[in-house]
Amino acid sequence: MDWAGWAVFGLVATTALTAVMTTAQLAGLTRLDLPLVLGTLVTEDPDRARAAGFAIHLGVGQLFALGYVLVFALLHRATWWLGGLLGLLHVGVALMVLLPLLPGLHPRMASHRAGPASTAVLEPPGPLALNYGARTPAVAIAAHLVYGTVLGLLLQAR
Numbered sequence: 001m002d003w004a005g006w007a008v009f010g011l012v013a014t015t016a017l018t019a020v021m022t023t024a025q026l027a028g029l030t031r032l033d034l035p036l037v038l039g040t041l042v043t044e045d046p047d048r049a050r051a052a053g054f055a056i057h058l059g060v061g062q063l064f065a066l067g068y069v070l071v072f073a074l075l076h077r078a079t080w081w082l083g084g085l086l087g088l089l090h091v092g093v094a095l096m097v098l099l100p101l102l103p104g105l106h107p108r109m110a111s112h113r114a115g116p117a118s119t120a121v122l123e124p125p126g127p128l129a130l131n132y133g134a135r136t137p138a139v140a141i142a143a144h145l146v147y148g149t150v151l152g153l154l155l156q157a158r
Contacts, residue, residue, distance in 0.1 A: 002158055006069045007062070009154040013147045014061025018054065020143035030139045032125075032132035040108045040122060061147075064090060068151050083152020084145050091144035095137060099125040 024030050036046060038060075039053025068086050072078040102125060103111035109122040129136045 002069065002155060005155050005158045006065055009151055009158075010062045010065025010069075011058060012154060013065060013151040014058050016150050017061065017143045017147040018057060020146050021139065024135075024139040024143070030133045030136040032129055032136050032139070037102070037106075037109075037122060041106055044108065044121075064147075065151060068148065069155065072152070072155055078152050078155035078158075080149045080152045080156065083148035083150070083155075085148070086152075087144040087146070087148025088141070090148065091141050094144065095128045095140055099129050100127070 018034070021030070021032065021034055025033055033050075034057060035050045035053030037053065038056040039049030039051065040046075041056070042052050043049050068083065069078075071086060072082070075082070103109050106122065109124055111124055112126075123131050125131055129140065
């Protein structure tokens with residue numbers, strides 16, 4: 001297993017994914033601000049939350065990169081297209097499992113069942129994160145394809 005490749009290339013791939021998501025948000029394609037969502041798990045201050053959220057996202061990205069590297073090692077190959085396929089699996093898990101779980105775990109995120117007494121400041125993602133905009137799933141798919149493709153390319157070249 002290429003531990004140095006995993007450590008470095010996981011950071012590169014996560015940074016690329018975050019860049020795609022942030023660029024799409026700034027372009028008005030989605031309202032999903034992943035660093036803010038993750039950072040408000042630990043702080044109420046939006047500026048500190050974005051910094052903390054970026055660090056959390058890098059850490060989570062490393063864990064997912066470890067999963068990719070394990071799959072590549074099991075298959076004895078790392079390619080851009082295999083990375084892209086894993087990226088599709090990854091985004092499916094993110095949109096259909098991880099994001100829907102957030103309202104039950106996040107102290108500052110509303111849920112569909114919270115009612116008017118809720119003091120939450122973040123809206124729940126909803127199915128496929130559609131509460132953050134109709135193009136959010138497409139943006140997430142593109143970002144995760146970039147993540148997987150970058151990881152596969154960099155590990156293949158190694």
